Amino acid sequence: MNPEVRAVTASDVPDWLRARNTGFLQAPAVSEQEVANRLPHYDLERTRGVFDDGRCVATFRSFAQELTVVGGATVPSDAITNVSVSPTHRRRGLLSAMMAADLAVAKERGDVTATLIAAEYPIYGRYGFGPATWITEWEIDLPRAGLDPRWSGPSEADGGRIDLVDGADVRKLGPALHDRLRARQHGAVDRGDRWWQLRTGQDLPLPDTWTEPYYAVYRSSDGEVDGLLAYRVDGKWGDAKQPLNRVNVLDLIALTPAAERSLWHFVCSIDWVTTVRSGYRAPDDLLPLLLPDPRAARIVTQADWMWVRVLDVVRTLEARTYAVPAALTLEVHDPAGLSGGRFRLDVSPAGASCAPTTRSADLALDVRELGTLCLGDESALRLAALGRIDELTPGAAAVTDRVFRAARRAWCPDVF
Structure with a gap:
């Protein structure tokens, strides 16, 4: 059959x-x-x-x-x-x-797009997906990090506080906090009610595999929840009765530098813990530089994460913002016939317009490379050097790089 x-x-x-x-x-x-x-x-x-x-x-x-x-x-x-x-x-x-x-x-x-987390790198490019976000995971050697072991909470100047909470609190406070995060973090995706239920042990497909994590929230001086942390501890001790416990961070959302600094300092100051695994963070995360000795944070994972497939070129490029004014004509190849064509892109800090055109193209690229570029995390100059985009007008790759790149790295905090 x-x-x-x-x-x-x-x-x-x-x-x-x-x-x-x-x-x-x-x-x-x-x-x-x-x-x-x-x-x-x-x-x-x-x-x-x-x-x-x-x-x-x-x-x-x-x-x-x-x-x-x-x-x-x-x-x-x-x-x-x-x-x-x-x-x-x-x-x-x-x-x-x-x-x-x-x-x-x-x-x-x-x-407008399709997304996925690729288990294997070589598979999805042939379907028009390109790696659009990357992740980095650090392991922190706490004795070497140089943090003050007497730390007991956010500074008086900061005025915030950290409280331990439970899963019910997380389901109540987390969704609004994450919505605030994704309103400013390109690459982030929405989390529905089901996401919060699964991450707090409710209605699990396999409930016998659940281990309750610890949860902590950071509240600013005015009581606003600006940060959320979820973590587990492995509970290991050495033969000489020395603690060798490791914290594994499952999720850390921070809306302000004060919240981010305080939550990382908190998780790095738990008694009996000698190592912290950061979980998957943006490659330009503040974490290493928050430590007195950033070399105490060793990279253990650095890899592509969310892949993007552009389904509608016009809506994809008009939806985002651009820091510099420019005009480009892009020839987009799509072997699947879903979103190819030639497009004129006019951008400025005030907005963007994109439309099909018959003008000569400045740059030719596969829809896969457009997916890689669309969230501002990759260099068009690098792709040109790799032969993955064709510069048809001299200098067009440099212009594309300035137009598409974002000030901070794209980050998707979630696996799906």
């Missing part, structure tokens, strides 16, 4: 979850409780599978997302997740078929 690509039904979900687990090298068995807990939160019209002789052999799911672009505006995005192909059915074009179906519907629906 020829494998069939289609949307799943409710009765398919147990088999679909088994196939997804197989693809992600997880235990394939699926309990009735897991199915019951996951099913209400899946949009089955956007949950696809490939079925061969009645058995699911590949999985794909998408959901609605808001992506923050440079300047703080958001665009509707098609967030892709749970992509897998069983080892018995690799190299048969199954992912290509599922991806083509999903992106075509997303384009018709009016989504």
Whole structure:
């Protein structure tokens, strides 16, 4: 039989979850409780599978997302997740078929971009995705960091305070705080109620795997919640009864430098803790330079993170802001036929306009490279040097670099 690509039904979900687990090298068995807990939160019209002789052999799911672009505006995005192909059915074009179906519907629906977190680097460029945000994770050697061990809270000059809270407090305070963050952090995505439930142990698909973290909030002098921290501690001790505990930061949101400084100092000052893992942060995070000895923060992970696929060139480029005035004509190649063409882009700090044009192009690039550039995190000059964009007008790559680059790095705090 020829494998069939289609949307799943409710009765398919147990088999679909088994196939997804197989693809992600997880235990394939699926309990009735897991199915019951996951099913209400899946949009089955956007949950696809490939079925061969009645058995699911590949999985794909998408959901609605808001992506923050440079300047703080958001665009509707098609967030892709749970992509897998069983080892018995690799190299048969199954992912290509599922991806083509999903992106075509997303384009018709009016989504401006598609996004995903790539488990493997080489896969998604051929579908028009480019790495648009990166992450860095540090491990801090606290005895070397040089922080004052007598620290007992934010300074009097700061006027803020840190309080430990529980999951119910996080569900109450977290959403508004994160909305404030994503209004200023390009690359961030929205977090729905389900995100907060899962991260605080409510209605879990596999509740027996849950370990309650610690939560702390930073309140400014006027009582405003400007920061949130979630962390776990591993509880290790050495043979000589010396503490060797490590804090693993799960989430840290800070809206002000005072909140960021205080939360990092707090988590680095917990008794018995000798090491802190920062979790995935923006590559230009303040963290290392908040330490008296920044070399105490060792990079343990540095990698691409969220990939972006442009579905609507005009809306993508008009949604964001630009720091300098310029005019460029871009030739965008899209082998899938979803968003290619030649576009005139006129920008200034006051706004941007983008429209199809017949003018000669200044720069030619694949839609993959446009995805890499659109959040301001990559250099057009670097891409030109790599041969990944073609400069048709002398100096156009340098102009593109000045136009697209943002003052701070893009960052997506979430995996999805």
